[in-house]
Amino acid sequence: MNGDTIGLKVKTSESIAKCVQIIRQFDTSPMSTIKDRIAHHEYVLVCSYTDRIGLKRIIQCFKELESKGISPEVYELDDEPSTIDFLERLNATYDEISDEIEGGDA
Numbered sequence: 001m002n003g004d005t006i007g008l009k010v011k012t013s014e015s016i017a018k019c020v021q022i023i024r025q026f027d028t029s030p031m032s033t034i035k036d037r038i039a040h041h042e043y044v045l046v047c048s049y050t051d052r053i054g055l056k057r058i059i060q061c062f063k064e065l066e067s068k069g070i071s072p073e074v075y076e077l078d079d080e081p082s083t084i085d086f087l088e089r090l091n092a093t094y095d096e097i098s099d100e101i102e103g104g105d106a
Helices: 016-023 031-039 052-067 084-103
Strands: 005-010 045-048 072-076
Touching: 005 052, 016 031, 016 052, 045 052, 052 072, 052 084, 072 084
Parallel strands: none
Antiparallel strands: 005 045, 005 072
């Protein structure tokens, strides 16, 4: 992963079948590819910091995995561990900027 991306991994001790089913809602890669990524502790979802849609997808996937008792992991900037709170704050900042732009200077 390069320095301007955010990624999501899943611990391999988790139920891979359950993980794949959830991740497929957010990534259309073949099931075997997702399964291999999980088994090798690779990123299952990745996006740029500036990709609002990708960021929202990672947040949603994280929450869906977590709601099923799975422990996803968030990483940023060259494999540095991060938190879902950071991603949610970043997303909120993007939403605020978007609202300001759409609202104009009225």
